[in-house]
Amino acid sequence: MVEYLLQHIEFPSDLRKLKVNQLPQLAQELRDFIIDIVSVKEGHLGASLGVVELTIALHYVFNTPNDLLVWDVGHQAYGHKILTGRKSVFHTNRQWNGISGFPKRSESDYDTFGVGHSSTSISAALGMAIASQLKEEDKHHIAVIGDASIASGMAFEGLNHAGVTDANLLVILNDNAIGIDPSVGALKNYLTAVKEGKNPKVNNMIKSLNFDYSGPIDGHDLFALISELERLKKVKGPKFLHVITTKGKGLQKAEEDQVKYHAPGKFDKITGEIHLKEESHLPPKFQDVFGLTLVELAEQNEKIIGITPAMPTGSSLKFMMDTFPERAFDVGIAEQHAVTLSAGMATQGMVVFCNIYSTFLQRAYDQVIHDVALQNLPVIFCLDRAGLVGEDGATHHGVFDLAYLRCIPNMIIFSPRNEIELRNILYTAQLGLNHPISIRYPRGRGEIVDWQQPLQKIEIGKATLLKKGSKVAILSNGFIGRNVTLSFAEIDNAELFSHYDFPFIKPLDEEMLHQIFSNYESLITIEDGTIIGGFGSSIAEFKSKYNYKNDVQILGIPDQFIEQGTIEELQPYCEINVKSLVSILSTY
Structure with missing residues (x-):
């Protein structure tokens, strides 16, 4: 033996x-x-x-x-x-x-x-x-x-x-x-x-x-x-x-x-067969919404270019690489090159979608500032895996982008609330914005099965009232706003709360903010980015600039590196899950 x-x-x-x-x-x-x-x-x-x-x-x-x-x-x-x-x-x-x-x-x-x-x-x-x-x-x-x-x-x-x-x-x-x-x-x-x-x-x-x-x-x-x-x-x-x-x-x-x-997920250790999940009835992955919509846009706009640093499958740029191989580029693990290559193409009138995971755009920060924003080139950054990403842990969470991009002049920052908003901002960006834009969206699936709706232009810098209440205004940025909506069904005092979607962190909808600060005693902001320097910070800065006295509670990722775990485990730790929101809202 x-x-x-x-x-x-x-x-x-x-x-x-x-x-x-x-x-x-x-x-x-x-x-x-x-x-x-x-x-x-x-x-x-x-x-x-x-x-x-x-x-x-x-x-x-x-x-x-x-x-x-x-x-x-x-x-x-x-x-x-x-x-x-x-x-x-x-x-x-x-x-x-x-x-x-x-x-x-x-x-x-x-x-x-x-x-x-x-x-x-x-x-x-x-x-x-x-x-x-x-x-x-x-x-x-x-x-x-x-x-x-x-x-x-x-x-x-x-x-x-x-x-x-x-x-x-x-x-x-x-x-x-x-x-x-x-x-x-x-x-x-x-x-x-x-x-x-x-x-x-x-x-x-x-x-x-x-x-x-x-x-x-x-x-x-x-x-x-x-x-x-x-x-x-x-x-x-x-x-x-x-x-x-x-x-x-x-x-x-x-x-x-x-x-x-x-990284195959669960599989049979003897045969190697991957245990497939039934996905036909599920909402799409955000990456696929990006990839399929880009192909749809590229069919109509021959100036559209797709660029990714070594992530064609993970970003779903692979769809465009298969359809328009001469207009989609995998440049290898070279984020700095990807950004400046995009900038060079943008100087020649190309409409460049540069798709980089949020955590990896950190590697090209100087290029974003020096080669794109300083020259005000309309590169379209598509930041996949923004927010908490789960089991890959502290090295991969995309929680810093709101803070590190918000301070850059000329930069537009948008977080879609759902798949349809992602489609529409991609459509809007390729029409021409005359500024660089960062579009950040999470890892995983959205919530809308029937997401391939007719494309509509989005007005830059506008927030939206999703629910009207009497006392407290909740301001959310991006897909995390879904947790706010779900929390209303679990509290007895939902009539007290208004819910505003602020997809644009830059430029902020200041007209809407003046209305909010004038009509509500308290504000709560929520984001899947860092509390320091992010969306909530921008609202606190607005409050200070205009000398408002309202209470503002900022919810988001605390000032620490978040370790590995499922999203269902990490959101409660950061107190941005539905149950945490229910607990907070029930105190009003």
Whole structure:
């Protein structure tokens, strides 16, 4: 009877007691363990399956956590977590009060750097390596980065700096030709040529940056990995190891459909079949409302362009890429480039829809200000995943955009209350606004099944009275206003409350605000963004500017990073769910 190895391993020190010829068995057990848990609990599957052997080899060869290992993004770090003291709690991965789905410094000494966004690993590991030099510490520093992430500008900045140091840095390129969607660009083509042996000068690019290049080697051959890592431990200065892996390795369907199995939801752990949900009767996802409406508009307006940084499927720009491939662009993980590319096209009269997840637009903040807003170029930013996004946690919540965009001159900011409003603002924006606009909408589904209504132009800067009451005015921004409407059905004093939808945070409907402040004793604002600097802050500023004395209560995301959990768990924590609203309104 074969003895299970994984049950005896809690930390890498246990792993290092194994003989090399036992490691392939451990790899199979680790792969099975990940599949068993993720098939039921959900999460990022394909990336972690693809680096099982690499993960084992790294912890086997290097003396972690004294040797510092940095994972880029962290989608692939599940095996790392299981081998570093979190096996018994891995079933809580990405859950409320559970462990994070990404490496996190406060969670483990083995998580040397907190991640969630791409292309930070080389800079972070280099910083650690230089610090070790200054402290005269003998440590190894390893950055594991994917072929999609290494194409990002920040990764090249790190490589450029590392090449002129003698830092003890090892960069491992985990090359599987895919990020979340397939990798794109000239670098991807170069790496493909390297793998296929078609480029006689395969090492020039990395070697020219003064790295000791080795590879490409099979990332699923544990013996080859360990042999090469042992060799590289003895090499001084910056080193670069090119490793070829298969995303989803070990689960046939995950290998065959790497996009779908990046994060497949619940699936059968034996067959890999995804447990499909009946969706025909459900309201649409906001991303699909965007994607399908954009195709509809692009059919009528040949100047419309779609741009996304590496998220064609997640943003549903894929619909336009399939219909108008010459007018829709996936530029890779390059948010800064995406924004300035959009700006360049806008100078030439193109109508550019730049679709970026809210949390990732943070990465291009200077470009939004300097290249778009300062020149008052009418780029249409479509910010998917705005507000709380759920299980991806603090690195991915789109809760800062209202605050960081509201302070930018020339910027229009709009949050649709439902799918029809999203359609109509997309239609309105392409007619020409003469200013940049940010349209923010949440992850997940809306509420209207019959959403493909005739398009109508929206008047810029106007709020709407949804319900008339006598005493208190509730002002909501965007889809969170649905919680306000639902709360009225659960309170006895609903007649006291008026409900106003303020889709525009900039420009504010000041005429409506003067009426509200003149007619109500108290105001309550609610948003799915930060309390500091967001929609409620804009109302408080208006109150101060015009010296109104009304009470204003601001509801939103508190001044802290919100961890992972379901929306149904996170909204109550932030006191913006229906039950919390009922409790607040019942006090009036």
